[in-house]
Amino acid sequence: MNAAALVLTVFVACAVEAVEALTIVMAAGLTREWRSTFQGMAAALAVLAVVVAAVGPALTLFPLGVLRLVVGALLAVFGLQWLRKAILRASGYKDLHDEAVIYRRQVAAAQAAAAGSRHGVRDWYAFTLSFKGVLLEGLEVVFIAITFGDNQGSLGLAALGAAAAVLVVAGVGVAARAPLARVPENTMKFAVGVMLTSFGTFWGAEGAGVSWPGHDAALLGVIPLIALACAGYTLLLRRARAAAGPVPAAIPVTAEEVTR
Amino acid sequence: MTRWLRSFGAFWYDFVVGDDWRGAAVVAAALALTALLVHVAHVNAWWLMPVCVLAALGWSLRRATAGKT
Numbered sequence: 001m002n003a004a005a006l007v008l009t010v011f012v013a014c015a016v017e018a019v020e021a022l023t024i025v026m027a028a029g030l031t032r033e034w035r036s037t038f039q040g041m042a043a044a045l046a047v048l049a050v051v052v053a054a055v056g057p058a059l060t061l062f063p064l065g066v067l068r069l070v071v072g073a074l075l076a077v078f079g080l081q082w083l084r085k086a087i088l089r090a091s092g093y094k095d096l097h098d099e100a101v102i103y104r105r106q107v108a109a110a111q112a113a114a115a116g117s118r119h120g121v122r123d124w125y126a127f128t129l130s131f132k133g134v135l136l137e138g139l140e141v142v143f144i145a146i147t148f149g150d151n152q153g154s155l156g157l158a159a160l161g162a163a164a165a166v167l168v169v170a171g172v173g174v175a176a177r178a179p180l181a182r183v184p185e186n187t188m189k190f191a192v193g194v195m196l197t198s199f200g201t202f203w204g205a206e207g208a209g210v211s212w213p214g215h216d217a218a219l220l221g222v223i224p225l226i227a228l229a230c231a232g233y234t235l236l237l238r239r240a241r242a243a244a245g246p247v248p249a250a251i252p253v254t255a256e257e258v259t260r
Numbered sequence: 261m262t263r264w265l266r267s268f269g270a271f272w273y274d275f276v277v278g279d280d281w282r283g284a285a286v287v288a289a290a291l292a293l294t295a296l297l298v299h300v301a302h303v304n305a306w307w308l309m310p311v312c313v314l315a316a317l318g319w320s321l322r323r324a325t326a327g328k329t
Contacts, residue, residue, distance in 0.1 A: 069291065072291075073288065073291055074276060076287045076309075076313055077276055077277060077283060077284045078276055080284075080287070080313065080316060080317055080320070081276075081277075081278040081279070081280075081283070084278075084279070084280065084283070084317065084320050084324065087317075087321060088321070088324055091325075093325050139275065140275075143275075200287075200313075201309045201313050204291050204309055205291070205294055205305075205306055205308070205309040207291075208291050208292075208294040208298060208309075209294070209298035209299055210304060210305060210306045210309075211306070212306050218306070222310060225310060225314075226310070229314045229317075230317070233318060233321055237321065237325060240325070
C-alpha cells in the first residue's frame, strides 16, 4: 500500500471518530463549562498518548507474520462491525447516526445533571462527559492508526493522518461552534469499513501463510470486491424493505451508540 | 477486582467484536482453515478469507434483519 492510501484511510477513519467526539465535547462545553470540559479532553488525550507510546513500539517487537495474522484478524472483525452498521443504516434498518439528535440528547442530559466539583475540577460532570467521549472515540483512532501504521512500518505516517483529521475536525468545529451534522458520516463509515475489512482480510490471510497473486497489487482486487459486495447487500436489503411495505420504525439510536 | 476485570473484558469484547460474535468466529475459523490448507495441504488458499468474510457479513445482516421485513 502506498503512503497516500495509508494516510487517506487513517485520515477518514479518524475524521469520523473526531466528529463524534466533537459532538460530545461541544455539548459539555456549551451547556456546562469549558474549563472542566478541556480538562477532561486533555486528560483523555494524555491517556491515549500513553497507550500509543506503549503499544505502538511494543507491537513492532512481534515477527511480521504473527503481527499480520493477529492484526489482520482484529481489523477484519472490527471492519465487519463498521460495515454491518453502515449497511443497516444505509438500507433503513437502523436510524442514521444523526449528530444533531445526539447533540440535543447530550445537551438535555448535561442540563439535567447536578453541578459539583471534585478532585480540583470545577464541574465534574463536564469533565467526565468530555473525558469518556474523547477517550472512547480516541481509542478507535489509536487502534486504526497503530494497526495500519505498524503493519506498513509507517507508524509516523499513520499518526500524521490521524493528527491531521483531528486538527481539521477541531478547526471546523471551533469555527462553526456546533456539532458537524452535515458530515456524511454513514458514507464515511461505509468507506472505512470497506478499507478495514479489506486490509484485515489481506493481512490476516498473509499472516496465515498465503501468498497473494500479484502481492500487494491484490489489494486492488480485494478492496473493490468487498465494496461491490457491500453495495449489493445494501441494495438487496433496501429492496426487501421496500417490498415489505410499511414496517416498524428503524432501530433507534441508543445512548450507547453515542460513543460507538 | 473481579468486577473490574469483568468490566474491562466486556469493554474490549464490545469494542472489537460488537453486536454479533458470529462474525468474529467465522474470521477466526477462516484463518485457521487457511493456515491448515497452506501449511498442511500446501494449497495457496488466498481466496478463502474474502469468501468467508463476505459470507459472515451476509449471515450477520440476515440475522439482523430477519423478521423486520
